[in-house]
Amino acid sequence: QSVLTQPPSVSGAPGQRVTISCTGSSSNIGAGYDVHWYQQLPGTAPKLLIYVNNNRPSGVPDRFSGSKSGTSASLAISGLQAGDEADYYCQSYDSSLSVSVFGTGTKVIVL
């Protein structure tokens, strides 16, 4: 059950900046639970991209950044590259469902 809503796709030309939104509610993001982001390249397992709203694991380029406000969060990718074509998922915790929840997923298309 995806209670975090993301746009199905976003696109941009190489070098451009794109943002992906993750909209939740008062029982998850709005309740103060942290948001994490994952990148899933075609045919591979998800990889942690951003943790605790705006932190990058070692090895993740600073072209990727995260933010959170109210009941939503965003992932920004600057200097878009062909290798960034992938599916991106947000994740948080929902207190009414008592589960970790993932977003609906967004496909990033590099034009």
Add this chain to the structure above:
Amino acid sequence: QVQLQESGPGLVKPSETLSLTCTVSGGSIGYYHWSWIRQPPGKALEWIAYIYYNGSANHNPSLKSRVTMSVDTSKKQFSLKLSSVSAADTAVYYCARRADYGAFDMWGQGTVVTVSS
């Protein structure tokens, strides 16, 4: 570097029990929550359950009581059993490590499970 590897049958008959094992290598199985997450074809990720190294576990209520998890610290393995499967349980199943801050920081490569007669 910690690595996770899923193993188990790729084909399960409807109404039977799906059984998967995840083997942890390159690090300790202690002090982390170990999870199963699945992804039906073309769909989003769904958290199934987690187990702590001491055996305490929790599962997604949407799966009702079909989920059983276990851990064997001596073998550095944890397992998932999902009973009464149907076609809706067809998915790629991933095992993953959940860090203290709530993110899944290490993932297995995933294993495809198809439910079909």
